[in-house]
Amino acid sequence: MQEAVRIKRATYHLYTFTASKLISTFGSSVYAFGISLYVLALTGSAASFAINLICSILPRSLLAPFAGYAADKYSKKAIVILSQLASMLAVAGLLVFGLTNGLSLTAIYTTTALLSVSSMFTGVTFSSSIANLIDPDRIQRAMGFNQSAISIAAIGGPVVGGILFGFVSINVFLGIQVAAYAIAVLLESTMNFRLFTAHAENAADEMKKTMLTEMKEGFSYLKSNRVIMVIVTTAIGINFFFSSLMIGLPFIAVQQLQVEATHFGMIEAMIAVGMLAASIYFSVSKEVKFPLLFAKRGILGMSLLLAGMGVPLVIVMSYGVTVVYFLMLMLVFGITNVFVNTPIGVMMQKDVEEEYRGRVFGILESMVMAMMPLGYLLFGLLYDLVPAEYIVGTSSLCLIALTSYLMRPSVLKEAHPELQEALPNQPEPL
Structure with a gap:
């Protein structure tokens, strides 16, 4: 063609x-x-x-x-x-x-x-x-x-x-x-x-393999690709620790700070508004040059926003200021969410080999979804036992530590070999 x-x-x-x-x-x-x-x-x-x-x-x-x-x-x-x-x-x-x-x-x-x-x-x-x-x-x-x-x-x-x-x-x-x-x-x-493919579907040698064998090959490919494995592992961690936000946001805002239902609906909607704004930005902007480094900074930003949910519990604010604070917090959270997901999504589309792409996305979906009910259950129990500001603060620190370790400089250089050449006289990214 x-x-x-x-x-x-x-x-x-x-x-x-x-x-x-x-x-x-x-x-x-x-x-x-x-x-x-x-x-x-x-x-x-x-x-x-x-x-x-x-x-x-x-x-x-x-x-x-x-x-x-x-x-x-x-x-x-x-x-x-x-x-x-x-x-x-x-x-x-x-x-x-x-x-x-x-x-x-x-x-x-x-x-x-x-x-x-x-x-x-x-x-x-x-x-x-x-x-x-x-x-x-x-x-x-x-x-x-x-x-x-x-x-x-x-x-x-x-x-x-x-x-x-x-x-x-x-x-x-x-x-x-x-x-x-x-x-x-x-x-x-x-x-x-x-339209854009180099992999022959239903090739004769592939058809001879059993489903179990091919699914094992998908896991083996994932484990052998260090960068993609880091992305999947980080995604699992993000979904687990941000369960504290999904459970904690209504608990903190409505239960502890007495935010009215109408205003809380606006607060939740700001996440989607932020995501939409960031999505429009990515649809018209140039492709991110170092997506893994970009995503790491986005995750660290999201971690700080998670800790920020506890600020109104520590610092006394008027009702109006509290509502505006949560509106802005969730708006920025929605923006950073897309700033993490979109560059990583583009990277996976390009870096995962076509014949394994479905299995990699399937494994990612399975593991991420499995973390949600576990996180909901754990943090649902914790919010009844521990002050909410401690939970979001600890979750933030854990996510920062996990991200800093998984996306350490050696992994970033493996994902982006040109990064070291682009910044020859500067220290390694955090």
Whole structure:
């Protein structure tokens, strides 16, 4: 295929991928918010809400490595389309069940688990396909657009979900979700997932290997690549320690500082606003030259922001100042979050070999998701036993120590050999 034609096709992919991601992610956000409200309205039980959350997280952490294996082994386009169709059919099945029998908790939990699995297959496969869809010079822009779609969904999903839940029946709500998945499937069916590829799918020698063997090869590749292993390990640590923020933010702001629910909603929304602003920046800026060093500085900044959550518990502030402080803190947190994720995402797209990319992203998804319930449980217990300012301060120090060790100068130089040449007379980066 002529290079000019491929670039033109890649431009089409850039915007089609973004539109598809926006529609499906927005739909998922609306569904998650609306169905959570429905479960609470139906049962009035926090435990029922928690079970629905577990049904969303647990299947992803268990099955993500298999999704990565499938993405490396079979047609990525087929997996994306089939998994999106599975999501559409799962919601359609819940809709039909509700019309004929009335919705039940068992049906909702089952649908949530099925959606978790199907959306995870879509997400892992898409993550491992960006370098196949987009030319190398515009991968950062694609990652920026992708993050923008996620941020818009995070901002608008709960708003739209709340409006729909208040004004339409649950059946209409589910029907809208089915339509969103159908549109996403139509868009994805027009994309060429092998536009930029050097790896022959379903090669004869690969077909002879068992699934277990190939999954072991994925782990072996990950362990043999020191830089990628550092990225995965750091990501696990970040998700674990930032569970203290996800649990601590409502506990500190609402429970201890008596921030009103309306203002707290604005505080949480500022994370997505910051992420959107940073995503737009990356979609138009030049590619980061030293992504691992850039990400390290971002993580250290996020660690300080985590400790900053405890400041209003130590320094007395007026109500207005407290709200403004948390608004700015979460805005900057959202910005630094993208400043970490986007450069690292671009680096992984380019540095992970194509035939292992799906398995690496699958392992990353599995380990990161597994840390979330563990972190939620541990920090949920700690906040009842230990002063909150000590928890966020200790979590911040632990994350700083972990990042400084994992992303030490020798690892940075291995990831960016040109770094030493670019800074010949300066000390090694921290």
